[in-house]
Amino acid sequence: MSFPEVTAANVAEVLHNDRMVIAGVDVDGQLRGKLMKKSKFLSIATGGFGFCSIIFGWDQQDTGYPKELAICNEENGYRDLIAVPDLSSFRLSQAHHVIFISISRYVVKAYGIKHGITPCFMAKPRHELPGNGGHMNISLITADGKSAFTRDTPDPSPPYPDVAHLSDLGRQFLTGLLVGLPDIMPLFAPTINSYKRLVEDLWAPNTVSWGLEHRAAFIRLITPPTANANATRFEIRVPGADANPHFVFAAIIALGWRGVEKKLEIPVPPLPKGEDMSSSSDKSMPLAKALREAVATFTRLDSVAREVFGDSFVEHFGGTREYKIQLWEQAVTD
Numbered sequence: 001m002s003f004p005e006v007t008a009a010n011v012a013e014v015l016h017n018d019r020m021v022i023a024g025v026d027v028d029g030q031l032r033g034k035l036m037k038k039s040k041f042l043s044i045a046t047g048g049f050g051f052c053s054i055i056f057g058w059d060q061q062d063t064g065y066p067k068e069l070a071i072c073n074e075e076n077g078y079r080d081l082i083a084v085p086d087l088s089s090f091r092l093s094q095a096h097h098v099i100f101i102s103i104s105r106y107v108v109k110a111y112g113i114k115h116g117i118t119p120c121f122m123a124k125p126r127h128e129l130p131g132n133g134g135h136m137n138i139s140l141i142t143a144d145g146k147s148a149f150t151r152d153t154p155d156p157s158p159p160y161p162d163v164a165h166l167s168d169l170g171r172q173f174l175t176g177l178l179v180g181l182p183d184i185m186p187l188f189a190p191t192i193n194s195y196k197r198l199v200e201d202l203w204a205p206n207t208v209s210w211g212l213e214h215r216a217a218f219i220r221l222i223t224p225p226t227a228n229a230n231a232t233r234f235e236i237r238v239p240g241a242d243a244n245p246h247f248v249f250a251a252i253i254a255l256g257w258r259g260v261e262k263k264l265e266i267p268v269p270p271l272p273k274g275e276d277m278s279s280s281s282d283k284s285m286p287l288a289k290a291l292r293e294a295v296a297t298f299t300r301l302d303s304v305a306r307e308v309f310g311d312s313f314v315e316h317f318g319g320t321r322e323y324k325i326q327l328w329e330q331a332v333t334d
Contacts, residue, residue, distance in 0.1 A: 005088070011087060012042055015038055018037060019038070021036075027190075027244060028244060028320075045087065046084070048083050048084035048085070050081070050083075051082070051083035057071060067323065070316060122241070123193050123194045124194075127196070130202045132197070132240060133203075133204065134239040134243045137222075137235050138234050138256070139233035150165060150167055151166065159171075172260045175266050176258045176262075176264055178218075178267055179258075180258060180304040181255070181287070182285060182297055183305045184251045185287060186317065187244070187247045187248060187251045188248060189239070190244065191242050192324060192328045198289075203215065205217055205218040206286060207287060208287065209284040210270055210271065211271040211273070218236070234256075238287070250309075254309065255308065291321060291325055295321045299315070
């Protein structure tokens with residue numbers, strides 16, 4: 001079923017139900033929001049409303065972080081934030097309640113429960129099997145509808161044969177991802193469990209690697225001659241199913257465009273065909289093997305993460321990950 005574009009001018013006509021859910025996404029990708037009557041929603045649709053900041057200051061079990069974060073703390077009185085609905089994110093759930101957010105995981109879980117199963121979004125639910133990936137593909141299209149990552153004609157003398165069809169901008173974007181990945185790992189692998197997926201021989205990368213149609217690398221490059229020119233893209237294979245997709249996408253764009261702005265050059269050769277990560281021919285930097293190591297790199301003073309996301313975000317997200325590490329270290333297992 002298609003719906004008209006929702007704007008301030010037509011929102012009263014489009015919203016037929018008297019109650020709806022309005023929500024935002026926290027750092028773990030969970031919906032945080034409230035039920036609201038239509039009349040109330042219409043009164044705040046353009047100007048926003050007060051939304052308690054504490055919902056962004058506690059974890060998935062609604063437990064406050066021991067380390068007080070800048071967004072909400074005792075000093076600022078756990079102040080309200082002004083939340084302004086994004087009308088373009090209008091969605092209609094199975095219960096016909098409007099939800100202003102991406103709800104794919106919730107839809108999957110709700111559908112699974114109807115069939116007596118609970119879908120799992122852990123990165124590594126079973127140690128003997130490959131984990132759950134959250135791969136993300138990205139392409140870039142010009143104003144005239146062509147791929148900005150593709151060359152009009154193959155480069156006769158490319159630095160590596162794998163990038164013969166990749167444009168200069170595409171090579172710089174690729175480089176930005178390769179250079180910046182180690183510094184933003186907690187965004188791609190945000191939990192203790194995430195790093196149990198990133199191991200050898202189980203279809204998940206554990207080095208800063210890349211290659212044309214290489215499914216063992218961090219970045220699978222998809223270009224001609226194995227793909228249509230307009231289908232040229234990068235498949236980012238590090239993120240797991242437990243990652244916040246909003247953060248993953250933001251990180252890919254930020255790192256890639258940093259490579260374009262700085263005109264960075266590809267730092268490592270492609271992973272040879274038929275080779276796995278960490279083989280003798282893999283010259284790539286190894287990725288962090290645990291969340292503690294990843295957070296230390298993410299929060300260091302000269303981190304690329306601070307450059308592209310700013311200190312406030314790095315301190316906030318880093319603080320939330322430090323709490324997960326603390327819980328793991330205090331846990332007593334069976």
